[in-house]
Amino acid sequence: MPRFLFKQMKIILRLITAIMVLFCWANLSQADESFDKLVQESRGTTVKWFMWGGSPTINSWVDTYVSEEVKQRYDITLKRVPADAAIFVNKLLTEKQTGRKRGTMDLLWINGENFKNAMENELLFGPITSKLPSFQYVDPATVEFDFGYPVQGYEAPYGRAQFVFEYDSGNLPEPPQSFAALKSWVKENPGKFTYPSPPDFTGSAFIRQAFYALTGGHEQYMQGLDQELYQQNAPKLWEYLNEIKPYLWQKGRTYPKDIAALDTLFERGEVALNMSYHQANAQSKILQGRYKNSVRTFVIEDGSIFNTHFTAVPFNAPNKAGALVVANFLLSPEAQLHKNNPENWGDFTALDLDRLDPKMQSRFQKLDLGEATLSLSALAEAAVPEIPSGYLELLERDWEKFVLRSK
Amino acid sequence: MRRINIILSLLPLLLPFLAIIGGGLLITGLQSFGLMMFSYEYEDVLFAYKQLFSDTWFLESAVFSLYVALTATLISIVIGTLFAYLIWKLPGKYHSRAVIYKIPLILPHIGVGFIAVILISKTGVFSSIAYQLNLIDSFEDFPNLLYTRAGIDLILAYIYKETPFVMVMVYAILSRFDKRIIDTAGMLGASQMRSFFTLVLPFIMPVLNTTFIILFIFSFGGFDLPFVLGDSYPGMITIRIYEYFFQKDMALRPIAMAMLTLVFSFSLIFIFTYLKFSSRLEKEVRKL
Numbered sequence: 001m002p003r004f005l006f007k008q009m010k011i012i013l014r015l016i017t018a019i020m021v022l023f024c025w026a027n028l029s030q031a032d033e034s035f036d037k038l039v040q041e042s043r044g045t046t047v048k049w050f051m052w053g054g055s056p057t058i059n060s061w062v063d064t065y066v067s068e069e070v071k072q073r074y075d076i077t078l079k080r081v082p083a084d085a086a087i088f089v090n091k092l093l094t095e096k097q098t099g100r101k102r103g104t105m106d107l108l109w110i111n112g113e114n115f116k117n118a119m120e121n122e123l124l125f126g127p128i129t130s131k132l133p134s135f136q137y138v139d140p141a142t143v144e145f146d147f148g149y150p151v152q153g154y155e156a157p158y159g160r161a162q163f164v165f166e167y168d169s170g171n172l173p174e175p176p177q178s179f180a181a182l183k184s185w186v187k188e189n190p191g192k193f194t195y196p197s198p199p200d201f202t203g204s205a206f207i208r209q210a211f212y213a214l215t216g217g218h219e220q221y222m223q224g225l226d227q228e229l230y231q232q233n234a235p236k237l238w239e240y241l242n243e244i245k246p247y248l249w250q251k252g253r254t255y256p257k258d259i260a261a262l263d264t265l266f267e268r269g270e271v272a273l274n275m276s277y278h279q280a281n282a283q284s285k286i287l288q289g290r291y292k293n294s295v296r297t298f299v300i301e302d303g304s305i306f307n308t309h310f311t312a313v314p315f316n317a318p319n320k321a322g323a324l325v326v327a328n329f330l331l332s333p334e335a336q337l338h339k340n341n342p343e344n345w346g347d348f349t350a351l352d353l354d355r356l357d358p359k360m361q362s363r364f365q366k367l368d369l370g371e372a373t374l375s376l377s378a379l380a381e382a383a384v385p386e387i388p389s390g391y392l393e394l395l396e397r398d399w400e401k402f403v404l405r406s407k
Numbered sequence: 408m409r410r411i412n413i414i415l416s417l418l419p420l421l422l423p424f425l426a427i428i429g430g431g432l433l434i435t436g437l438q439s440f441g442l443m444m445f446s447y448e449y450e451d452v453l454f455a456y457k458q459l460f461s462d463t464w465f466l467e468s469a470v471f472s473l474y475v476a477l478t479a480t481l482i483s484i485v486i487g488t489l490f491a492y493l494i495w496k497l498p499g500k501y502h503s504r505a506v507i508y509k510i511p512l513i514l515p516h517i518g519v520g521f522i523a524v525i526l527i528s529k530t531g532v533f534s535s536i537a538y539q540l541n542l543i544d545s546f547e548d549f550p551n552l553l554y555t556r557a558g559i560d561l562i563l564a565y566i567y568k569e570t571p572f573v574m575v576m577v578y579a580i581l582s583r584f585d586k587r588i589i590d591t592a593g594m595l596g597a598s599q600m601r602s603f604f605t606l607v608l609p610f611i612m613p614v615l616n617t618t619f620i621i622l623f624i625f626s627f628g629g630f631d632l633p634f635v636l637g638d639s640y641p642g643m644i645t646i647r648i649y650e651y652f653f654q655k656d657m658a659l660r661p662i663a664m665a666m667l668t669l670v671f672s673f674s675l676i677f678i679f680t681y682l683k684f685s686s687r688l689e690k691e692v693r694k695l
Contacts, residue, residue: 088652093445121446191547197639199654254554254638257646268530271545274429393656404640405464 011067019124031385035039035133035328039074042322046077049326051109053082057284061345065338070329076322082104085114092123095386103316106323111309112147115155116389118312126314131324134331139352143308148224148388155310156327157350159339162299162306162379163205166266166282166372170294175273178301183244190247192272197255197404198396202277205305207399208387211237211306213302218384225390238402245403250336254406265289277307279379280346287342296372303384308350333360342370432671441663449659455661467641475643476627479565484619486566487573492607494574495581512571517562520635527552529558533599553636560636561643565629569622573615580614581607599604616685624674644670 047070059080067078083091088108095103110118129135129143130153143157144150167175177183187191196203197356212218213238215233245252249271256262259276266274267290276282276297285291311327313320331336333356336349346369353361370376385396434443437551439456441449451457485665494505511519526532534549543549553560570683584607592602633643644666651663 048454084653097443097445113656200652250551250554254557257634257639264524270528270530275504396655400464 007111011399021148026119034131035324037168038131038321042319042325043075045319045322046079047106047319047322047326048079048081048104049107049323050081050083050088050105051110053080053086057288057345058347061339066326066330066335069335070299073329074322074325076325078326084123089114089118089123092118092316093121095316096121096123096305101316102318103314104313106317106319107326108312108314109158110155110312111307112302113389115146115151115312116149119149119154120249123315124154125315125317125320126155128150128313128324128327129156132156132328132331134328134333137333137351137355138331139355142352143350146310147307147392148390151310155312156331157308158327158330159347160306160350161207161277162279162383163202163277163301163304164282165186165295165332166276166291166295166297167272168292168294169296170292172272175298179210179240181324182300183240186244186247189272191249191251193244193247193272194249194252194255194262194265195275196367197257198399200256200258202259202262202275203255204392204396205277206275207237207241207395208392209300209303209305209384210240211302211387211391211395212305212384213300217292218303218387221387221391222385224388225394230391230394234398237395238398238406240299241399242401242406245406273368277305278346279348280342280369280373282372283342284346286370286372289374293339297374299374299379299382304379304382305386306379306383307386337363337367340364340367341375342368346367346370346373348376408507422496435664435667435671439661439668441661444661445657447504449661455665458662459665459669464641465644465647468644468647471558472627472644475561475565477621479562479569479626480619480622482562483566483569483622484615485574487570488577488611488615489572490570491577492603493582496577496586508571508574511567512575514568515631516564516629517631517635518566519568520632523560523564523636524553529553554638556638558637561632564632564636565626569626572622573618576614576618577611584610612685612689616681620678620681624678628670628674 049062051058051062059082061081062078067080070076070078085108089110092103092105119360124170129138130403135156138157146155146392164176176182182193198204198207211233212221214236220229248255249265256265262271262274263285265271279297282295282297286293286295311330313323313327317323333351336351337348337360339345340349349364353364356364440452441447441454442452490508494502494508497514498506514522524531528534529549529551530546534543534546535681537543537549538546552563588606589602592606593599597605628645629643630645630649634648634649637646639645648663648666651659651666
């Protein structure tokens with residue numbers, strides 16, 4: 001999953017956002033009419049979509065299904081440009097600084113810290129969700145915040161990911177399903193577990209989950225950063241991580257630099273547990289032949305973090321109309337269903353199934369997610385929201401101080 | 408007039424250089440002081456530098472980078488010079504066959520990094536061979552060569568990449584050296600060693616100096632190998648810069664820029680002092 005899907009932000013005034021969302025709702029009837037105008041305007045144009053290009057599965061989904069559909073439906077030529085979100089946000093910053101009114105990017109795949117960075121520097125065009133008819137199928141409460149940063153309609157949801165652990169059921173029939181069990185398992189199996197070093201997004205999500213689990217759940221953190229609460233609770237996390245440290249891979253002297261490095265260790269059997277911030281990752285790795293067929297996933301009982309990823313339009317996009325039409329198509333039930341199929345990609349839908357017509361609902365329910373992917377209900381049961389960014393930054397900084405560098 | 412002409416004719420080259428490199432340097436420098444940082448504002452212009460030196464990690468990384476770059480470069484220079492000298496002393500018909508040594512030259516650094524991971528990791532090719540030969544009972548017994556605190560993996564990879572470069576440079580200059588001088592020295596009773604150190608070495612020294620600077624600066628500021636190999640702590644300085652630039656909050660970018668500024672200034676000072684020192688040495692040698 002993209003690097004930019006993960007990281008988080010400050011909660012500002014919930015109230016303002018709630019009002020904004022209500023406002024968008026009132027405007028929905030107007031949306032259809034003005035959307036027709038956008039469709040007219042964008043006929044025969046090209047949309048350049050800047051997105052993370054590290055997954056062949058996702059790339060081919062965009063290059064075949066999405067680009068063929070938008071060509072056929074709206075006569076739009078879709079051009080996928082692979083780039084890391086941090087890099088295109090940088091590019092936008094430079095364009096803003098040099099006063100370039102007509103940019104090069106039409107649509108961005110973005111979330112988390114990159115969205116925050118873009119908003120703080122006024123790099124996005126919007127609000128846009130009120131212009132998209134497909135947004136009526138989204139439960140606005142689920143996209144009020146992006147890693148704790150208010151969305152305010154400046155990005156349109158497009159998929160959802162949840163944190164899972166991966167293991168080979170062939171040689172590990174009963175994986176540890178809570179942080180308490182994980183600790184004793186790690187001690188009994190020295191060298192068989194590790195996590196990517198934060199600020200890698202997956203490693204960072206792992207320590208956030210441990211933070212929730214070891215300090216009494218996520219609810220207490222949802223109101224934004226409380227220094228006192230953090231100072232009181234964080235030592236429990238450092239104590240836990242330092243306790244397992246000598247039993248980690250390489251005796252905890254070093255950590256895999258990113259999730260790709262940990263994936264490699266898991267594929268070769270150097271470690272017995274892996275993790276992913278994408279619930280369908282194991283299934284698609286099996287389909288690609290990189291994982292054994294016996295690999296399965298589980299969520300830790302203490303709670304597993306999920307987040308939403310989005311599309312957004314830059315302030316200087318040359319083809320804003322076309323970008324909105326494509327964003328709307330990506331959010332449409334048909335595209336979401338197609339994307340949710342593990343054969344195509346397996347990314348979960350951002351739609352609220354209750355808002356769909358019964359026929360569509362049953363098509364979603366009939367999806368075969370593959371044996372390695374947990375059921376929607378199992379995932380939903382364990383799902384907990386991301387932490388506000390203030391905590392995230394402190395956790396990453398102090399992990400370096402109290403875990404990585406502690407002797 | 409002539410001067411102006413030269414400058415004018417160089418302009419097509421100079422302009423992009425000034426605009427791209429000069430502009431990049433300028434922005435890096437300014438952002439390290441928290442200036443031109445988009446919509447972020449900092450009260451203290453020295454915030455990034457203070458932050459860097461408030462902790463020993465930056466210095467530890469710098470020392471580690473220095474150590475890796477110096478060790479790898481020195482060893483490469485010694486081995487490369489020796490090999491080049493030996494090839495040069497071979498009868499002429501073998502020279503063209505010695506071209507195999509150039510293979511690592513065409514491999515990119517990151518390729519060498521991957522080769523190292525595939526070959527010497529605990530579950531790598533060498534470990535499998537050792538297991539098949541019953542030398543070890545499981546991959547866990549294979550010695551730990553990657554991600555060590557001593558940076559062995561990094562140093563080995565750099566030596567593999569840099570030695571052929573030294574050989575190319577030294578061999579090129581040796582081919583201009585008159586072999587008969589050595590023969591004469593031999594007839595007058597000089598040992599092999601003696602004639603190498605008193606005749607050949609001073610001749611190739613200027614090239615060795617240049618090569619040393621190129622390789623040292625390159626591996627000191629190299630990113631790809633430390634990214635693939637290398638340890639999480641302290642880690643080479645370029646990895647820390649990458650983390651601050653891409654992975655942390657954007658408001659912390661001045662810290663990345665401050666590190667870049669320091670690395671660049673250090674490299675400049677290093678080149679300047681080294682050249683001054685080595686040219687003075689050469690002059691003294693000539694006086695003798």
